[in-house]
Amino acid sequence: MAENEQNNSFLKDTSTSLPKEQWEKKLMEHESPEKNPNDQPPMDIPPSKKTTHNTWASLLLLTFIISACCGVYLTIHPAAACKDKISPAKETTVPAESTSTAIANAFNKSSNKPGIAWIKVRGVIAQDNNTSPFSRPSGAGAIAKKIREATADKNVKAIVLDINSPGGTVASVQNIYSELLTAKEKGKKIVALFRDVAASGGFYIAMAADQIVAEPGTITGSVGVIMQTSNVEGLFEKIGVKVTPITSGKYKDMGSSYRPMTDAEKALLQDMVNDTYTQFFAAVKAGRPNVKPEDLTEYTDGRVFTGQRAYNLGFIDKLGGEEEARQLAGELAGLKDPKIINQRADSLRDFVFSFGANMENQSLSKQIQSLATPSVSYLWIN
Numbered sequence: 001m002a003e004n005e006q007n008n009s010f011l012k013d014t015s016t017s018l019p020k021e022q023w024e025k026k027l028m029e030h031e032s033p034e035k036n037p038n039d040q041p042p043m044d045i046p047p048s049k050k051t052t053h054n055t056w057a058s059l060l061l062l063t064f065i066i067s068a069c070c071g072v073y074l075t076i077h078p079a080a081a082c083k084d085k086i087s088p089a090k091e092t093t094v095p096a097e098s099t100s101t102a103i104a105n106a107f108n109k110s111s112n113k114p115g116i117a118w119i120k121v122r123g124v125i126a127q128d129n130n131t132s133p134f135s136r137p138s139g140a141g142a143i144a145k146k147i148r149e150a151t152a153d154k155n156v157k158a159i160v161l162d163i164n165s166p167g168g169t170v171a172s173v174q175n176i177y178s179e180l181l182t183a184k185e186k187g188k189k190i191v192a193l194f195r196d197v198a199a200s201g202g203f204y205i206a207m208a209a210d211q212i213v214a215e216p217g218t219i220t221g222s223v224g225v226i227m228q229t230s231n232v233e234g235l236f237e238k239i240g241v242k243v244t245p246i247t248s249g250k251y252k253d254m255g256s257s258y259r260p261m262t263d264a265e266k267a268l269l270q271d272m273v274n275d276t277y278t279q280f281f282a283a284v285k286a287g288r289p290n291v292k293p294e295d296l297t298e299y300t301d302g303r304v305f306t307g308q309r310a311y312n313l314g315f316i317d318k319l320g321g322e323e324e325a326r327q328l329a330g331e332l333a334g335l336k337d338p339k340i341i342n343q344r345a346d347s348l349r350d351f352v353f354s355f356g357a358n359m360e361n362q363s364l365s366k367q368i369q370s371l372a373t374p375s376v377s378y379l380w381i382n
Contacts, residue, residue: 116160117160119162126139147179163192166222169378203220207283213318223299229261
C-alpha cells in the first residue's frame, strides 16, 4: 500500500513539476536495475601496455621461427667432425680461404673416414614427373644422382644398393645400371641387397654389382619385358564418345586406346619388346658369368623364383640380410668395420616434401596420363 502511494506521488510530482522530456528520462532511470556500488567499470588497458604485449608476442614468434630454421639447417647440414687440436702457431698460418673451404667440405660430408654408401631403391623405378614446388625430387633420377655423389666422394669405398622393387621403365632402369657401371670403373665396390622383391628391373640393376645378397624367401627373377596398352573403345561406345585421330602416318597412333590394334602394329611392337629383352639378357649374362648357359636360358623367360633358388643357380652370391651386405661390402673394399656414410637429412626431407609429391601423384590428371601413355617396362606385374 505504501509502495503504491510512493509511486503515485512520484508520477504526480514529475507530471506537475517537470517537462515531459525530463520526467520520461527520470522514469527510465527509476525503472533501470539497481547498480551495485561495489561494481567497478572495466578499465581499459593503456595503449602503451597493448603495444608492449604485441611487441613481446612478435619477439616470441620471431624467436620460434629462427630456432626452427636453425634446427632444420643443422639437420640438413650435419656438424663437422672434430679434428685434432691445432697449435696456435699453425692456426695463425692457415689462410682464411682455406679455413672456409674446409668448413664447407665438413658440412657437405657426413664423415671424414672411409665407409660405404647405402642407397635405397624402393617401388617402381621410373622418372619423377612431379612439378610441385613442395615435392622433393625422387625416382630414378634421384637414385642416379645419389650414385654419382657416392662415386665422387673419396671417402666412399663401396656402395650397397638396397633394392625392394618390382622393376620399372626400361630407360630409367638402364640409367641406374649405367651409373653403377661408372662407379665400378672408378674403383667403387658394389653390393646389391635384395629385400622382399627384386624382380625384373630391380634384378637388372643388380647385374652391375660385384656381389648380390638376398634372403632365402626373396622374390626375384622375372627377366623379361612387358608392354601394356588399354582399349576403352567399348566404354566410349556406351557413353556416346567417338575419337577421330588425324595422323601423318598409319603407325602414328599405334597402341591407341580408342581402337583395336592391327596385326602389323602388333608385329612392330613385338620386335621392339624383343630388342629390349635382348639388352636385358646381355646384362644378366655379363653380370652373372658363373651361371650355366642352360640355366641362363631357362630362367630368363620371365618367371620369378626365390632367393634360395637364385643362390643355387648362381644368380646371387650369398644368403642373408643387411648386416651380411654391410660386412661383404667392407670385405670387398678392405674395411674391417665399415661405417655407413649417409646424409642425416634424408628422413627429414622425405617427411617434409613427401606431402606435395603424394598429392600430385594422386591427382586425377596424373592417373589419366599414366593410363593413356604406353610404356615398355622391365616390370613384374601380378
